[in-house]
Amino acid sequence: MYGNSAITDVQVGIDKIDFYTPNHYLDLVDLAQARGVDPNKYLIGIGQSKMSVAALDQDIVAMGANAAEPMLTEADRQEIGLLVVATESGIDQSKAAALFVQDLLGLTNNLRAIEIKEACYGATAGLQLACDYVRSHPGRKALVIASDIARYGLDTPGEVTQGAGSVAMLVACDPGIIAIEPESLYESRSTGDFWRPNYSAEAFARGKFSEEVYVGMFEGLWNKARKQGMARPESLQALLFHIPFSKMGRKGLRTLGDGTITEADYERLTERFERSIVYGREVGNIYTGSVYLALISLLENDESLNPGDRIGLFSYGSGSVAELYFATLMPGYRARLEPQRHQALLESRERLSLTEYEAMFSAKLVTDGSEQEIKHSDCRDDAPHYLAGMKGHERQYR
Template structure:
């Protein structure tokens, strides 16, 4: 039985910051942002969007025209959780009308959505007549005028996992490497993450090399067996650094092809920024919706990395007619219709927060046109609304 990704959905807030503007405001050469780390814009989430609403909106993107009766598993991968006890997935379940779904949230930094995808694979294998919905939804925050400010972002990717998928069949062979390291973390008392940037990059590359070597040893496959490699992208130059460590295993033609496919995989990330658990799948979606050289039967490699750290290299085979499962124009419109913030608007929006004492608060919704939004807080409860 073949199991894999049947459809992909995408959501990002409708406001963004231009990184040349940010560079000028911070007294930095814009090339350091646009060329050095490979980012052009970053999505900025208003108060009315959080990991719940973005995840639900991304799922709406792929559920259009789909029966929801046989979606019996819903998993949210996030490191932007809204509650220490109740899973954000429970809110999403109600907002989407999936009342018969086993529902929970997974946390392991940026690896959370991949953990959800692998769990969904096993679930569908045991229940082939059922489908699973896996969501990676996050807001990346590092603080104003911090080294990580330029690698912020917000968004969500949703995946429908099924037997006989129409987009990509996941192959069973995967390679995993994990270790207890302190490259990135966010204690309960902090709203922003702590990161050892250079160390994290070194670990990311090392973890990729280990999983790639293990995968090759297990399967006997080489770089020649892949049409493209997609990477977790906290910023777009990160994956390129890892890819370059194995390029010499292929011919010059193969190297050029992989680099071209890699560039295609970064286009959405350059406009949205880091979305943590969804970042790998944002790159994968960008690859599928921008490449004109992919065909049914092509093997795609995917490298997932979650700080702390867990990594996994896995693969999939594109299916006949996979293009029909994509929504390129819809996603292009989503990005094109966003509003660019000024620096004052960005900093004000970044610093505006919900009350921490649970008191009543109503959010101004005039600037948010998303179908599902956070309306406010009342009696310590978040009030979500579907328009």
Template sequence: MTIGIDQIDFYVPKFYVDMAKLAEARNVEPNKFLIGIGQTEMSVSPVSQDIVSMGANAAKNIVTEEDKKQISMVIVATESAIDSAKASAVQIHNLLGIQPFARCFEMKEACYAATPAIQLAKDYLANRPNEKVLVIASDTARYGLNSGGEPTQGAGAVAMMITHNPRILAFNDDAVAYTEDVYDFWRPTGHSYPLVDGALSKDAYIRSFQQSWTEYAKRTNKTLADFASLCFHVPFTKMGKKALDSILTDEISDETKERLTEGYEAATYYNRYVGNIYTGSLYLSLISLLETRTFEAGQSIGLFSYGSGSVGEFFSGTLVAGYQDALNIDGHKALLNNRTELSVADYESYFARFDNLEFNHDIELADEQNAIFYLNEINDNIRHYNTLN
């Protein structure tokens, strides 16, 4: 019996800002953004795209009519919750038209939550061979204009169909989690933006990776040579690279170092043009890896998930024969290539409208070519969604 990712897709809003231009506007040397943190573009979310609409947009192309009958659980992982009680999964369940007898709920632990959602789905499906679980990671990463975290913002969602006999990646029974109480990044109730200790966050991330990897290797007797590639949570592309480099010691062969380093670059290609999407960042990296490099069936991919506060987890999956046929490479390239660049001034106006919930569909939905869900209006604190095209 195998359980894993049968389908995977992502969605990002149609707007982005060029990081070099943002750096110049902030009187920062552009290479600090382009090379120092490793980001080229950053997705910008209009008011009309929140975690519900982005999550539904990420899932709509992988949920067939038959799937709607078989999905018995919908889990949304987010740290950008729009309600302290009502789960976004309930709204996404409605937008997608999934059968009514399904469990729907939301999970939170900073950027980590999509991983326990997957592990829960895996355990849930163990005795349910004819059912499926839809896991969605959807977030808008926001730190504020002119803030230290501004260049590590972004927006987007990743949707994964977890099933028996998956077509893409079969999960192995080898996950190791590591928990440590750290105030490296947190957002107290009522705060619009998170509080961040940048230096501590970097150190906590790397320590979490080293601890979970060391324990994983001890329990499984595996080494880095056993993996075709590794994927990391990617708040910015240089973060995971620092963690990877920390374990590429002199004892590791040059062939393994080269393979994993090249794999890391492939695994962060999409992230470089999207930015930080919190809970979905690891899984956007997985999509990027599988769509920019070629692997053989049976090869292992290692994954490191991290959520500030903090919980880290290292686990792995085995690639399934023909996995490439289940990917949407052309669709993803079109999604990224057909976005609209915003000037820094326009980006700032979009940012302010998002914070103030000021809708401007005439501007933000103009020339939209994709059939998408979007947030149309908010009346009496009730969100109303529409479809476009």
């Protein structure tokens, strides 16, 4: 029965997690020199080193499928009863991206497939929905995919905070990586800090205002968590943030460095924050997947963590919705990680010249119903899925 205490007592969380980023990147030193900017403004001021650039064949569907493919066994595919794709880079106003992903991954038809949108918060909404589903259906699993391409336009203030990638999370009972606590804190309020109208391929943002909303919502949720006994900084081993660029998360963390928590607690959280941004500095902004890429980065770049350690996660989506929740590392979680493969994924990317980057950024799909063939840009073993073309206004995947 729903609401049964036996169900609520079951540990539910992320059983497997993986990510994918396209085969091309732009070095931000090259971008800075081309735009007449001191490179340190990007490397230090923004806190980024590179940004992944998606070719036409790697849209959110292809990237999402490529993120999930390596971690799914045949048993997983049979047991998935809920598939959620969270994105703010949707490809269709009607059909959910999840249905395309379902087909590419060869999942059964016995599942619910939906797409969720709320800026960068969407994946957390999907993850919480997945946890609720698994608690009610302990024998089933849920697949949550965060997939996005961040676009602000060429030679714009937001250009340096672009990126592309996808994170896939398999949610199950008795999870292999982290168990997510059922209680969390969240807040929603209508703000105009960031938006992308249906008619625009690029986003618009009020950068300073967005940072203020982000930091303000984090402070409010953290204070509530302290009052309710949920935060417990003395036992919190790491605190992860949504990081569209690493400096944003750092600003959130710095609000705790004014005596809000002890110096020892702040130093511990700061050291682990640095490990959580290793991958994000290389990939760039992936919107819905940013905080979960930070989770992978932390777990794969920090050998001092142990099973039983408690971590916090702050998720934020402009517009705006924020959530602060907590999770515990599970026994044997390291065996579920693949740091060497992920490092190889990043190192194998091709560096673009500025001209190549601008051409790739400006490439477009046809919109008149004509036929268009698209070359497969990423032939790595980790990227079997791609958009092969357009025909009669429909995307053709392989």
